[in-house]
Amino acid sequence: AQSVTQLDSHVSVSEGTPVLLRCNYSSSYSPSLFWYVQHPNKGLQLLLKYTSAATLVKGINGFEAEFKKSETSFHLTKPSAHMSDAAEYFCVVRTDTGTASKLTFGTGTRLQVTL
């Protein structure tokens, strides 16, 4: 079964400093990986996705993630944090089985951005 592990439940950064949210995956074949963000009392929004094209994936709001097969990692980064980035971030793996698909979510990382 495919799964993802988010290594930090909480990350706190100062505004203007880099963000690193870590995610490791487990998959028997090349996975489809995603990062979703959930702002307080809001639904989930797709930040970026990896589907075996380029290993460095650029997303919205300045976020990017790099797929590293050798390390089975898909860490999310942003060069400079903004107050509006404070939210819950989910690393997600997609499983396709013929005519069906499902997303398996990590446990989430809460990003706090301080002044």
Add this chain to the structure above:
Amino acid sequence: DSGVTQTPKHLITATGQRVTLRCSPRSGDLSVYWYQQSLDQGLQFLIQYYNGEERAKGNILERFSAQQFPDLHSELNLSSLELGDSALYFCASSVWDREIDEQFFGPGTRLTVL
């Protein structure tokens, strides 16, 4: 705004009761997915429908059922409710069920069971 709508936004009910959550997918999307987000279980996939047919099941309890209607809207029925069913229920939709495409999430329905 993702284009996926869910009603109601909030629902408060008592143990043993039955509720129905409704989801309207984005225009043109044929697949609908239901997810449950709770403090102890996190975000879990419940069930997927594609053009009216059930396609995949996740950790959905037997007390829960869903369907997708000809106009493509979907309903999630939760019965014999327990305190532990209190959660945020999300619906998502996508165009195809086979392609590597994006699932668009609705704002969720917050269910509180007292």
